Amino acid sequence: MTRPTTRRGTRQRHEALLALLRDGTTQVEELAAALSVSPSTVRRDLGRLTADHRVARTYGGAVVPEAFHERPVAESALLNRQAKAAIAAAAASLVPAAGAVFVDAGTTCAALARTLAAEHGGRLAVTRGLETANALVEAPGWEVVILGGRILPLSHGLVGPLVDLALERLSFEIAFLGADAVDPARGVGEPTLEETAVKERVAARARRVVVLADASKLAVGDAPAWARLPAGWTLVTDAAAPDDLRARCAAAGVTLRVAG
Template sequence: MSDASSRRATRARHDALVVLLQDGVNGVDALADRVGVSASTVRRDLARLQREGRIARTYGGALVRDGFTERSFGESAQLNQAAKAAIADAALDLVPPGGTVFLDAGTTCLALARRLVDRGPLTVVTRGLEAAQLLVRGEQVTVTLLGGDVRPLSHGLVGPLATLTLQRLTVDVAFLGADAVDPERGLGEPTAEETYVKEVAASRATDVVILADGSKLGPATLQAWLPLEPAWTVVTDATASVAAVERLRSDGVRVAVSD
């Protein structure tokens, strides 16, 4: 069999495995019987499908990932709290003393905001309601809250007023949140208006840092993407896919993995 034929056969087998999983067939042995290969081959196939983000592994088998569903701010705040705290600790080293930073909406950026309250003197431009309420307590922190429309789930400000304000400012570092970081497509969000406000923030910054826990790295079923630029930095945690981290680095993106 030629290499091209072998690749087609592998893709066809992978597609068949995904269909079987969707139909409720689970367990390595059962899957191996249905597609006509060995159990060890199925395990390798499942591992690859997991790396590609098409499935999630379970004990003894796998399941197909659901399509992306945007969570509310409160629900997101309950997830991966230790990872977000570790990311915030690592990102703190990238905050310039006495500088000006943009801080995105979202719970990982809020974890960084908690560390910036006593970090002044510092100017923080933010589109996150919770971050602004927290940072205004800092005696030496100047807070600029963007105008715009409030997204009900993320509590982030978007729209022409938000981007117009950003276009009048410059910042030393833009700290961006993300619903996904895909090495192929970039930073993913549910809506184009969210990716656009991030794109404008990035264009006004000397440095760009994306804060994303390991669950965010990899393919996702999102509609709007902001391509990553070489020399941007992604700060993530130790649960991140090794393959995704290596791909990002190969494309020139700096990746810092927090403990």
């Protein structure tokens, strides 16, 4: 009589564990406290869920791999806010003393823009994102240029031939790119070829390319379109990144910076 009850209890704990992971609780100690079990029990459960391909292990925890899904920007802004703030702080330290800066569309890049508005000034910022432009437009010392084009309703990013025309006349000391999916070997994944084309053109006009992506973007399914980036680009992510990320970045020639 006890074995079916035990198995049922384990299944229920696994489902509760998966729900916590989806909500952004990724560290073993936090998961154990939330479930009122020991860390060793959580590690054992994560081991089983990893073997079943239901989670991907990270340093000190795990994340749930997701199918590729483009969220509206308002929904995305509510997810992984602490991780995005940490990534923004780490990325801000990479901004050079002079030269034009490109800051992409997306909620992580908008977090960077808010950080830059408070800490840096006296230079040109170019963007294709409405939230990014709004974060910088009233900041002292910043001259803000938003690329013309068609506004995508989900990401609030601009695409199209007008973006291409503007980029032909610009160059950047550093470009910060957002992404819906990231793979060190493939580059950045996006919902459309239009968006990957913009990112490739921006990267070609920049002296240094930095991709900002929280750990959830490293564990999504295959994106419809991928942008190849110049050799030697940098990835800034958070401490919930997968265990094998550093080795994968090294093999692809990508510089990894882990925030927090």
